[in-house]
Amino acid sequence: MNEAPSQNREPHENDGHETGDRPDGTGPTRRSVLWTAGAAGAGLGIGGLGTGSAAAAGADQASTATAAGAATAPKGRHKTMIGVPFERRSTVRIGLIGLGNRGMGMLPLYLAIPGVRVVAVCDPVKDKAAKAVQLVTAAGQPAPTAYTKGDHDFENLCKRGDLDYVYIATPWDWHFAMAKSALRNGKHAGVECPVAMRLDELWELVDLSERTRRHCMQVENCCYGRNEMRVLRMAHAGRFGSLLHAAGAYNHDLRQLMFDPTYYEGPWRRLWHTRLRGDLYPTHGFGPIANYMDVNRGDRVVRISSFGTPALGLAEYREAHMPPGDPSQRETYIESDRTFSLIQTAKGRVLRLEHDVSTPHPYSRINSLGGTKGVFEDYPERIYIEPDHTDDEWGDFSQYAEWDHWLWKEHANPPGGHGGMDYIMLYRLMQCFHLGLVPDFDVYDAATWSAPVPLSHASIKANGAPQEIPDFTRGLWRKPRQGVDSPKPQE
Ligand SMILES: NC(=O)c1ccc[n+]([C@@H]2O[C@H](COP(=O)([O-])OP(=O)(O)OC[C@H]3O[C@@H](n4cnc5c(N)ncnc54)[C@H](O)[C@@H]3O)[C@@H](O)[C@H]2O)c1
Known part of the structure; x- marks a missing residue:
């Protein structure tokens, strides 16, 4: 299965709580492990990637998937998600997965929109999660739950019963698995670009969105x-x-x-x-x-x-x-x-x-x-x-x-980066939630x-x-x- 990238997963499979950067320098940081592990897996070129690396498999199979799946919809056929409105709600309860450059850039914008509550945040790097928690409480909201126990703790975030929407701002290797987990657990998903890297994954997300009646959206700020x-x-x-x-x-x-x-x-x-x-x-x-x-x-x-x-x-x-x-x-x-x-x-x-x-x-x-x-x-x-x-x-x-x-x-002078388009997009998305509109x-x-x-x-x-x-x-x-x-x- 192409659920997670080897360069992210393998160094951390058993280390649950140990994935944060170590400020005292006594051991390898998550970042240094990732950089080294990544390089070790690289250099194989496109022909040598069928080695069990999920992301690598994605590359090898990209053309196969194209040939096999380009014209063919997957077997299951469900009611369309075209024109399906969100359930109307006065407060949108959100969970954020991935608190790097993008996730931490978007968090203050979510917090700036009235009627949005950040209930949970997730990143294996504990410092980043702690900073996110701090931002949320500084905005006057209760402390969100932080999910930091390794690369698959996002699954626990997605399982929560008190979330409406999950925002995913992780490396591309993870988008598909995370979107799937959000949808399967009954959450609407907003995924950073691109939503997935393979054709069969794209079809699976279409299928899953239709089956779960939850929106899976490419949050394309541009x-x-x-x-x-x-x-x-x-x-x-x-x-x-x-x-x-x-x-x-x-x-x-x-x-x-x-x-x-x-x-x-x-x-x-x-x-x-x-x-x-x-x-x-x-x-x-x-x-x-x-x-x-x-x-x-x-x-x-x-x-x-x-x-x-x-x-x-x-x-x-x-x-x-x-x-x-x-x-x-x-x-x-x-x-x-x-x-x-x-x-x-x-x-x-x-x-x-x-x-x-x-x-x-x-x-x-x-x-x-x-x-x-x-x-x-x-x-x-x-x-x-x-x-x-x-x-x-x-x-x-x-x-x-x-x-x-x-x-x-x-909103002539919207806050945030990218000339304000990030805020405009989020404002509109949250408005659709609040008013029960079609996204x-x-x-x-x-x-x-x-x-x-x-x-x-x-x-x-x-x-x-x-x-x-x-x-x-x-x-x-x-x-x-x-x-x-x-x-x-x-x-
Ligand atoms: N729309 C835009 O304008 C825009 C701008 C920048 C980045 N992006 C997108 O945002 C995403 C993230 O990019 P970035 O620049 O923030 O990268 P980044 O490397 O700075 O951040 C990624 C974060 O995801 C975390 N992460 C990795 N694996 C995880 C896992 N299994 N569970 C939870 N968290 C995990 C990392 O620890 C890191 O904090 C990418 O998809 C990128 O394309 C979009």
Whole structure:
């Protein structure tokens, strides 16, 4: 089973309470164990990964799963989760799993939203859990229960009877197992990007969400960026005419962070570069442009062709910056430095995705949209739509503030990072819980936006051969319905 990654699990299988960093330096810290163990398992390349490592197996089976499962829904067929509202509740009781960079960044935002109670937190690193508990009590809430007893204590958090929603911000290797555990225990799940790394896992989450009647959501914050929401509203109002093409990306130079032993908890993120060749992180680019095109709400993505450059960036960086004895020296990177994917929709539109975290580049999610009346491009933001622009010169996007989504009109200066989109997303998600509304995004979006991970890998391995993208909605994509472009609810 692909339930947990060997580099996280094996060093700690029997050590329950001993997983916290040791401040006195008397023994290996969790972080140092992870870094060393990770490196030991790396360097095998894609061909040598069928060794029992769950994550490795994921890589080896990615293309197999693609071939076997791309077009085929799993046997069980349950009632759809499209249009299913949350149960209305005045207080949302939440549990957080993973208290690293992301989890600890999101915790204060959950705490800033009225009607949210953080009941439980989980991370095998005790210091992190203690800091999270402190943050919660400083916000005036009772101390949450901390689950710190090893890599599987999250299962105990998920079993609690007093949780409505579980937020998962752990390494990718764990997303699937944790989402599954939350759903099976009757909790709605919000999972960091991507929701899972394999096609069979994506199908299983679709199936499980339908069977348990619980939402499994990709908490894709970039869908809530100010520009993205403005473009979304303009697109739906016809300002770009009939939509033709769009592009999205995660182009973010992470080399320094991926080799920094103190940033991530272990080398998990870098190690994915030893396992897959394709787009490891498609959802930031894909989610917003899928929304522009009403993917799963009137159109659907049908096939993907991907190409990848050679994988040179990380090795070059290592050569220049890491000492000879560093565990990373044993790793062999196969992930293309830049991946390019072209996706065609049922209506014939074309989407382009890029991923590059291993070469110098200013941050860009590209975020472009084109139609019969004009085009928007981001980084930097600029617009050209008829009849406003006819002189072959880009126009000023700030002139279009009237198109801001109501969430951005009501929260002009949201707290938190990423320009405020994290808060806007959480505010809206919690609002849907409080008012008993249908969430803006569901398991079908989660699976669709994450599918390029295995499919781009399979396509690159097959010299760009198109891979069929499953219809996770099982035919229900044709029906227009509301998504992130929500009307303001009557409270
Ligand atoms: N949406 C965004 O903008 C955004 C930004 C950053 C990260 N992320 C996502 O958030 C996730 C975490 O990234 P990060 O940068 O915080 O990584 P990180 O390494 O800083 O944090 C991961 C945390 O998970 C914990 N963890 C590992 N195994 C666990 C287990 N079995 N049970 C409980 N906790 C466990 C680790 O101890 C660590 O504290 C990733 O999926 C990443 O893609 C999303």
